[in-house]
Amino acid sequence: MxxxxxxxxxxxxxxxxxxxxxxxxxxxxxxxxxxxxxxxxxxxxxxxxxxxxxxxxxxxxxxxxxxxxxxxxxxxxxxxxxxxxxxxxxxxxxxxxxxxxxxxxxxxxxxxxxxxxxxxxxxxxxxxxxxxxxxxxxxxxxxxxxxxxxxxxRDGLFVLPGTHSRWVEVRGRRIVALRTYMTGEIYALMRRHSTLARMCTDPDDSPARQADALRAFDEGVDHAAAHPGSLTHLLFTARTEALLEGLAAHQVPAYLSGLLIGTELADAAAWSPHDLVPTLVARSELSSRYAHALHRLRVRARVADGxxxxxxxxxxxxxxxxxxxx
Amino acid sequence: MxxxxxxxxxxxxxxxxxxxxxxxxxxxxxxxxxxxxxxxxxxxxxxxxxxxxxxxxxxxxxxxxxxxxxxxxxxxxxxxxxxxxxxxxxxxxxxxxxxxxxxxxxxxxxxxxxxxxxxxxxxxxxxxxxxxxxxxxxxxxxxxxxxxxxxxxRDGLFVLPGTHSRWVEVRGRRIVALRTYMTGEIYALMRRHSTLARMCTDPDDSPARQADALRAFDEGVDHAAAHPGSLTHLLFTARTEALLEGLAAHQVPAYLSGLLIGTELADAAAWSPHDLVPTLVARSELSSRYAHALHRLRVRARVADGxxxxxxxxxxxxxxxxxxxx
Known part of the structure; x- marks a missing residue:
C-alpha cells in the first residue's frame, strides 16, 4: 500500500x-x-x-x-x-x-x-x-x-433525478410522501436492449449536434405532455420519426429521454401538492435536462446548489x- | 434431403x-x-x-x-x-x-x-x-x-396483440388509421433486463399458481386504468408490492403484464372511434389476456376466430x- x-x-x-x-x-x-x-x-x-x-x-x-x-x-x-x-x-x-x-x-x-x-x-x-x-x-x-x-x-418538494427518479414531499421537516419513477432505467433499457437501440448513436460534442439533440429532446417532452397515458405508443414514434421524418440517429436518444422525462414531469406535477415549488436536487448533467424540461412545461422550480x-x-x-x- | x-x-x-x-x-x-x-x-x-x-x-x-x-x-x-x-x-x-x-x-x-x-x-x-x-x-x-x-x-377496429401491439381502424374496407404500442417489447425488457427481473419467476401450471397470477394481472390492469399517465411509476410498484405486500415472485410477471396491457387498453380505448367495437385478432395466449383485460375494463369487444x-x-x-x- x-x-x-x-x-x-x-x-x-x-x-x-x-x-x-x-x-x-x-x-x-x-x-x-x-x-x-x-x-x-x-x-x-x-x-x-x-x-x-x-x-x-x-x-x-x-x-x-x-x-x-x-x-x-x-x-x-x-x-x-x-x-x-x-x-x-x-x-x-x-x-x-x-x-x-x-x-x-x-x-x-x-x-x-x-x-x-x-x-x-x-x-x-x-x-x-x-x-x-x-x-x-x-x-x-x-x-x-x-x-x-x-x-x-420546514416544508419542501424535492426532485431527485436518476436511474430511479424520486419526488419527495416534506412537511414539518419530515418526509411524508414519496413517488418513484423508473425513468432512467427505462431509458437505459430502450437505449441498450430494445429494437430502437440500433437506431441510436451518441451525439458528439459539436455545438450543432448538441443543438440537434436538444431540439429532439424538446419534441419528446412536448409529445409526452400533450399525450399523457400514451407513453408505450409514443416510444414507438422514435422509430417512425427516424424512418420517415428525418430524426437522425444522434437525435433518437435525446428524443427518448424527452419522452420519458416529459412523462414523469407531467404525471408528477399533477400528483404533487400545489403549494410547494419543486426543488431539483442537482447532481449531474441529468439535472440540467430536468431543469430544461420543467421550464419548457412552465413548472416553476428551484435548483438546490451544492x-x-x-x-x-x-x-x-x-x-x-x-x-x-x- | x-x-x-x-x-x-x-x-x-x-x-x-x-x-x-x-x-x-x-x-x-x-x-x-x-x-x-x-x-x-x-x-x-x-x-x-x-x-x-x-x-x-x-x-x-x-x-x-x-x-x-x-x-x-x-x-x-x-x-x-x-x-x-x-x-x-x-x-x-x-x-x-x-x-x-x-x-x-x-x-x-x-x-x-x-x-x-x-x-x-x-x-x-x-x-x-x-x-x-x-x-x-x-x-x-x-x-x-x-x-x-x-x-x-366495411368498417372495423382491430386489435393485434404482440411484441408491438397494433390498433387498426378500417373504413370502407380500407385501413385509415393505426396506432402501435410497444407493450410486448417493454414487458420482455422488464422481465429479462430490468432491476425487476430478479424478482420474477415463471408460474408453473398448477391451478393455484395460475389463479395467483391472474389475480396479480387483474391488479395491474386496475392500477393502470386508475392512474393513466403513471406507468413509469407503477412499474416500480412491482418492487414495493413484492417487498412489502406479499406479491410472490411467480406473480410479478403477471402484475407487470397487467400494468402494460392495462395502460395500452385505457389509452387506446380513449383514442379509438366510439362507433366501432374492437375485434381482437386471436393468435396466442396473449390474446386471451387481452380479452380478459378488456372485459375487466368493461370495453365490449369481439374475438376473430380462425x-x-x-x-x-x-x-x-x-x-x-x-x-x-x-
Whole structure:
C-alpha cells in the first residue's frame, strides 16, 4: 500500500483541511465518496462505477478499497457514513427502513452500526418507506440523505433525478410522501436492449449536434405532455420519426429521454401538492435536462446548489456524535 | 434431403388435401408457416423462433429451409407468400410500404415479386403507413394481412396483440388509421433486463399458481386504468408490492403484464372511434389476456376466430392470380 499522503485531483485543487468524515453515496450503479472537513467542507471527491447491484460482501470491501484505500490508511480512525443501496437486503448489510413520517432525528437514530466491517465507526443510513400512489408504500434508499442535505425550510418538494427518479414531499421537516419513477432505467433499457437501440448513436460534442439533440429532446417532452397515458405508443414514434421524418440517429436518444422525462414531469406535477415549488436536487448533467424540461412545461422550480448527499451524510454523522471521536 | 412425404403433427391430424400455397408470417421474433389447400383450408402449420430480426439473406433462406424444406421439395412449384418484417429494409427484401387509405386491392397490387430467391413464385406483402397520434404516420408490417384476413364488414377496429401491439381502424374496407404500442417489447425488457427481473419467476401450471397470477394481472390492469399517465411509476410498484405486500415472485410477471396491457387498453380505448367495437385478432395466449383485460375494463369487444394471417395470405395470393398456376 502506498505510504504517500492521499492524492486526488479534487483534493489538490482544494485548500488543506483536517478530515472529519468519509461520506459514501453507494447506489445501484455508482459509488461516490467524499472526504469531508469541518462544517462539512468537501476536501476531496471521487467516484467509481462499482454500484451496489450484484456485489457480495467481499466485493463491497474491495470496491471501497479500490476507491479510497489511501484515505482509509492515512486516517485509521476517521468514521465512515454510507447511504444508498449498500444498505438494502442485497447490499453489504441491511439497514431496516424507517417508516414515514420520517424526520432527520428518526434517520439519525436508526443508523446501522457496522463497525466490524472497517475496524472503525461505520454507519449505514436506513432507507425510507412512505405513502405512495397505490396502497403499498413507496421506497427509497439514498434519496432521504440528499433531501435532508438540501432541506432549508420546514416544508419542501424535492426532485431527485436518476436511474430511479424520486419526488419527495416534506412537511414539518419530515418526509411524508414519496413517488418513484423508473425513468432512467427505462431509458437505459430502450437505449441498450430494445429494437430502437440500433437506431441510436451518441451525439458528439459539436455545438450543432448538441443543438440537434436538444431540439429532439424538446419534441419528446412536448409529445409526452400533450399525450399523457400514451407513453408505450409514443416510444414507438422514435422509430417512425427516424424512418420517415428525418430524426437522425444522434437525435433518437435525446428524443427518448424527452419522452420519458416529459412523462414523469407531467404525471408528477399533477400528483404533487400545489403549494410547494419543486426543488431539483442537482447532481449531474441529468439535472440540467430536468431543469430544461420543467421550464419548457412552465413548472416553476428551484435548483438546490451544492452536493446534497455529502451535506446530508455530514449532518447525520454530526448528529450521531461520530465527529466528536475523530 | 429427406424424400419422405411432408411430415407434420398438425398435418397428420388434418384430412388430406391438395396444397395450393405456402403462407408465411415472418415477424421480428418468430416465423410461422402454413400449408394451405383449397379455399384457404389449413393443411398443416409450423412455427420456429427464427424471427426476421438480425438475419441476413443467407439466414432467411436457411431459416425457411429449416422449417419447410420438405414442403418446398415435395411441391416444387407451389407459390409462397410472406408478410411481416421479412419485407422491411432490414428484412430479406424490402417491399415498400403502401400509404393509407390502403385497401385489399392496393396491397395485392403492391406485392413484391422475389421469385429468384426460391425459384418459384414468391411474393412479399408490403407494410402500411397510416395516420397515427403525432404528425408522423405510424407503421406496421404483417398486421395489414391479419386485418384483411379478419375483415368481415366495411368498417372495423382491430386489435393485434404482440411484441408491438397494433390498433387498426378500417373504413370502407380500407385501413385509415393505426396506432402501435410497444407493450410486448417493454414487458420482455422488464422481465429479462430490468432491476425487476430478479424478482420474477415463471408460474408453473398448477391451478393455484395460475389463479395467483391472474389475480396479480387483474391488479395491474386496475392500477393502470386508475392512474393513466403513471406507468413509469407503477412499474416500480412491482418492487414495493413484492417487498412489502406479499406479491410472490411467480406473480410479478403477471402484475407487470397487467400494468402494460392495462395502460395500452385505457389509452387506446380513449383514442379509438366510439362507433366501432374492437375485434381482437386471436393468435396466442396473449390474446386471451387481452380479452380478459378488456372485459375487466368493461370495453365490449369481439374475438376473430380462425387464423387471420393465413386467411389474409391466401386471399392476397388468390387475388394476385398465384393460385391459378399451381
Amino acid at each position: 502506498d505510504a504517500d499522503p492521499p492524492r486526488s485531483d479534487a483534493a489538490a485543487a482544494q485548500p488543506a483541511g483536517t478530515p472529519r468524515l468519509i461520506g459514501l453515496d453507494w447506489g445501484s450503479s455508482a459509488l461516490r465518496a467524499w472526504l469531508l472537513g469541518d462544517a462539512g467542507r468537501i476536501l476531496a471527491r471521487r467516484e467509481s462505477a462499482a454500484g451496489a447491484l450484484g456485489l457480495d460482501a467481499d466485493g463491497f470491501h474491495a470496491a471501497l478499497l479500490a476507491l479510497c484505500a489511501d484515505w482509509l490508511e492515512a486516517w485509521p480512525r476517521l468514521p465512515v457514513v454510507a447511504c444508498g443501496m449498500v444498505g438494502s437486503r442485497e447490499g453489504w448489510r441491511e439497514a431496516p427502513r424507517v417508516r414515514a413520517p420520517a424526520g432527520f432525528e428518526q434517520l439519525a437514530a436508526a443508523l446501522l452500526a457496522f463497525d466490524e466491517a472497517l475496524g472503525r465507526p461505520f454507519r449505514i443510513v436506513p432507507g425510507v418507506m412512505a405513502r405512495g400512489q397505490i396502497d403499498s408504500p413507496d421506497l427509497m434508499r439514498g434519496g432521504e440523505t440528499q433531501v435532508f442535505g438540501a432541506l432549508r425550510h 452536493d446534497s448527499a455529502a451535506a446530508g451524510l455530514y449532518a447525520l454523522a454530526r448528529h450521531a456524535g461520530l465527529l466528536d471521536a475523530a | 429427406d424424400a419422405d412425404p411432408p411430415r407434420s403433427d398438425a398435418a397428420a391430424a388434418q384430412p388430406a388435401g391438395t396444397p395450393r400455397l405456402i403462407g408465411l408470417d415472418w415477424g421480428s421474433s418468430a416465423l410461422r408457416a402454413w400449408l394451405l389447400g383449397d379455399a384457404g383450408r389449413i393443411l398443416a402449420r409450423r412455427e420456429s423462433a427464427a424471427g426476421a430480426l438480425g438475419l441476413d439473406a443467407d439466414g432467411f433462406h436457411a431459416a425457411l429451409l429449416a422449417l419447410c424444406a420438405d414442403w418446398l421439395e415435395a411441391w416444387p412449384r407451389l407459390p409462397v407468400v410472406a408478410c411481416g418484417m421479412v419485407g422491411s429494409r432490414e428484412g430479406w427484401r424490402e417491399a415498400p410500404r403502401v400509404r393509407a387509405p390502403a385497401g385489399f386491392e392496393q396491397l395485392a397490387a403492391a406485392l413484391l415479386a422475389f421469385d429468384e430467391a426460391l425459384g418459384r413464385p414468391f411474393r412479399i406483402v408490403p407494410g402500411v403507413m397510416a395516420r397515427g397520434q403525432i404528425d408522423s404516420p405510424d407503421l406496421m408490417r404483417g398486421g395489414e394481412t391479419q386485418v384483411f384476413g379478419a375483415l368481415r364488414h 387464423d387471420s394471417a393465413a386467411a389474409g395470405l391466401y386471399a392476397l395470393a388468390r387475388h394476385a392470380g398465384l393460385l391459378d398456376a399451381a
